[in-house]
Amino acid sequence: MTRLKLPDAQQVDPPRELWEGEPEALAEAAAAGRRAAAWMRALPVPEDGGLPVGDWIVGGLADAVEKAMGALDPGDCDGMVDGKVFEGTSGVDAATMETLSGLPFALPQSADWLSPDEQIRLLAVVGTVTATVPLLANDPGTVIMRGELSRMCAILTHATRPALGGVHKPDVRRALEAETTEQGGG
Numbered sequence: 001m002t003r004l005k006l007p008d009a010q011q012v013d014p015p016r017e018l019w020e021g022e023p024e025a026l027a028e029a030a031a032a033g034r035r036a037a038a039w040m041r042a043l044p045v046p047e048d049g050g051l052p053v054g055d056w057i058v059g060g061l062a063d064a065v066e067k068a069m070g071a072l073d074p075g076d077c078d079g080m081v082d083g084k085v086f087e088g089t090s091g092v093d094a095a096t097m098e099t100l101s102g103l104p105f106a107l108p109q110s111a112d113w114l115s116p117d118e119q120i121r122l123l124a125v126v127g128t129v130t131a132t133v134p135l136l137a138n139d140p141g142t143v144i145m146r147g148e149l150s151r152m153c154a155i156l157t158h159a160t161r162p163a164l165g166g167v168h169k170p171d172v173r174r175a176l177e178a179e180t181t182e183q184g185g186g
Helices: 022-041 054-069 094-100 103-110 114-138 140-145 148-159 170-182
Strands: 079-081 084-086
Touching: 022 054, 022 114, 022 148, 054 094, 054 103, 054 114, 094 114, 103 114, 114 140, 114 148, 140 148
Parallel strands: none
Antiparallel strands: 079 084
């Protein structure tokens, strides 16, 4: 007689309880990410695409900002399993984080076509998104319930506000203002 050893039935973890204000905080983060990405996509790029990085900044990098803020998952936090510590990713995949980490290498190449104001604001956006991921993974309950995630969203909103002095075309400024108003941001 042959005996087969069947794998143990996988234990399904019960769904975790949400922190107070979690759905609203995550919705706010996703909206802030969409607004930031829209602002980035509206940056002026030379007709040649601002080679080699212009199309990447208004394309792949903007997509990464939107994706990261929309993917935030407080359940994917730092923890310990079988005595081994692991770092959570807040639901943001490694490829998205790698894309975000490319801005410092690309930014100097944009000096011919982005103003210093636009460069600083771009750094603020990408830096805020990049910092939000480990911040949430480290202590999601505190970050959500004490309003720290909302504060990061406020930084994104401020960095991507319609520029004064006509840096952006008027139609782009109106579109960004309309989206902010629709999202309850102003």
